[in-house]
Amino acid sequence: MTTTPDAARILDIATGYMASKQLFEASRIGLFAAIAAGADTVPAIAERTGVSERVAQILADAMAGKGLLTRADGRYALESDTAAYLAGESSALDLAPFLTFLGEISYPHWLQFGHTVDTTEPGDLQMDDARWGTFMAGVMTYNALHAQEFGRLVDLSAATNALDFGGLSAGFALEAMKRNAGLRATFVYAPGFEGGVAEAIEAAGVADRAVVETADTATAQPQGAYDAVLANHVIHRFSAEENAQIFRNLRAAALPGATLTVLDFFLDDDASQRGIDALHAGEYLVIDGTIVYPEAQVRGWLADAGWEVREKIALPASPRVLLATAV
Helix, strand or coil, X not given: CCCCCCCHHHHHHHCHHHHHHHHHXXXXXXXXXXXXXXXXXXXXXXXXXXXXXXXXXXXXXXXHHCCCEEEECCEEEECHHHHHHCCHHHCCCCCHHHHHHHHHHHHHHHXXXXXXXXXXXXXXXXXXXXXXXXXXXXXXXXXXXXXXHHHHHCCCCCCCEEEEECCCCCHHHHHHHHHCCCCEEEEEECCCCHHHHHHHHHHHCCHHHEEEEECCCCCCCCCCCEEEEEEECCHHHCCHHHHHHHHHHHHHCEEEEEEEEEEECCECCCCCCXXXXXXXXXXXXXXXXXXXXXXXXXXXXXXXXXXXXXXXXXXXXXXXXXXXXXX
């Protein structure tokens, strides 16, 4: 007899939005923080969060079913990753602003994805000041996670003079500077970003090792002799022609043997596609029309500009990093 495959994988994907929405609401009402503070039964969770016991149980059971909580004898506890990222002020990095962005900005925006599929046009964000605040708080929180993993897994300990170029967050260079007391950095960002970059540098306590400059990312020609260059969260925002020129301009500012980091999501050419990258191809398109490029295309730009890729690092729950050497 021929075995019929089951449909579990299909249904898990198809009902994924149910888990997402319950995660967003659990975060919004403070369920994880409540449990971290000792509210481990349904009545206690309901009292602490201000929802009904029925809702408290639905959300707690759903999060237990997805592995974010444990449940034994009617009591709930946080798993270690939940405690690290979802428990509010006690978290190592509180991802609640990112979940708020997903729930209030990204998720509703995906309801326009049918139009995007038919037209290749992004949806209408209909942004006002409040929504922009939610958008930026969420994106910068997600970037903070990327920067944390970047600092942990990308070794720039040999560098002394870094260029952080055109990104969306100073956190990557600041993580490297935290781990390398001898590293100085020049931050070249698009106009409008310099205030936030300067504030982040001051908060990190490395103002004596940092310089902030402004220039248009697509056309800037940085001056210097850098042994490390960071182009993180850059390429998805620009065209293929602009990216090719950016890498040529960065090579002109780098010493032979310098390290370049290119952090972004990439599409794979082999048989196995990393899921989070492919999902972000849709997210970037429906949100604002930006692009997740094939890795092979990015490697081509790098090679043409005088950079040789030596390693690829996948950051957990984050983009990947191509590490290249100036040749």
